[in-house]
Amino acid sequence: TRKQAMGVENGVWIESFTSATPGLTASPTSEEPESSPMPFYYNRLMMERYGLIPRGLPSPSEGESAPTAPKPATSTSTNEISVVTMKCRGLNLKKYDPSANNKLAYAVEDELQSSPLFDRKETKLSGDIEQVEATNSVTFSFGMTLKLKHPMKL
Known part of the structure; x- marks a missing residue:
């Protein structure tokens, strides 16, 4: 397990899921600027x-x-979801190892790429891994793009 590899308790949770499905409204928590x-x-x-x-x-x-x-980028159908964007938050482990947060984010990426539900090549970290100080922050965040092997029909 990752605890044995890093030697400390750690945790990651999902803050939000969004999909880029044409015809549906975006999540109100989206951080992208609105286009006029x-x-x-x-x-x-x-x-x-x-x-x-x-x-x-x-x-x-x-x-x-x-x-x-x-x-806007379009998928094959407006009634299918094939790509999901996920925002994750994890416990800040920098006080134990300066690269621990990056290792934790890459471990999540590896686990999701190993899942039979997602396309290995298209499932990856998106954006930057939030860089936080070892003592000032309890958590850090990172994004993931998940490409489904079998799109969900709405």
Whole structure:
């Protein structure tokens, strides 16, 4: 067990699960900045409808690009979840070993990659492992991206 390897009690728990499923609202605990909606005046059809540009005016030339809204990444179906993002929190073990927090996060990654539920190559740590001081913090956090071998149908 990891306790025997590290020589101290340790623990990791899950703070949140989120999925990037098109058509569903994001979790309110998401830390990603919200994107603003595309203004109507960037939509050519809306601009023609309200007389902002004359109807039948040629499209922008090849050199110019019309502003477009960023397209979200899509999965094969809006009724399937194939990737889950997980935020984990673990006990800060830096007072025992300066690299203990990283070792604990990588141990969680190894265990999840060994699971028959997840794709080994696509299941990995995401983002940075939170770097905390040995004495100032009781916990640290890290993210995981889990790729399901068999997507869940909604």
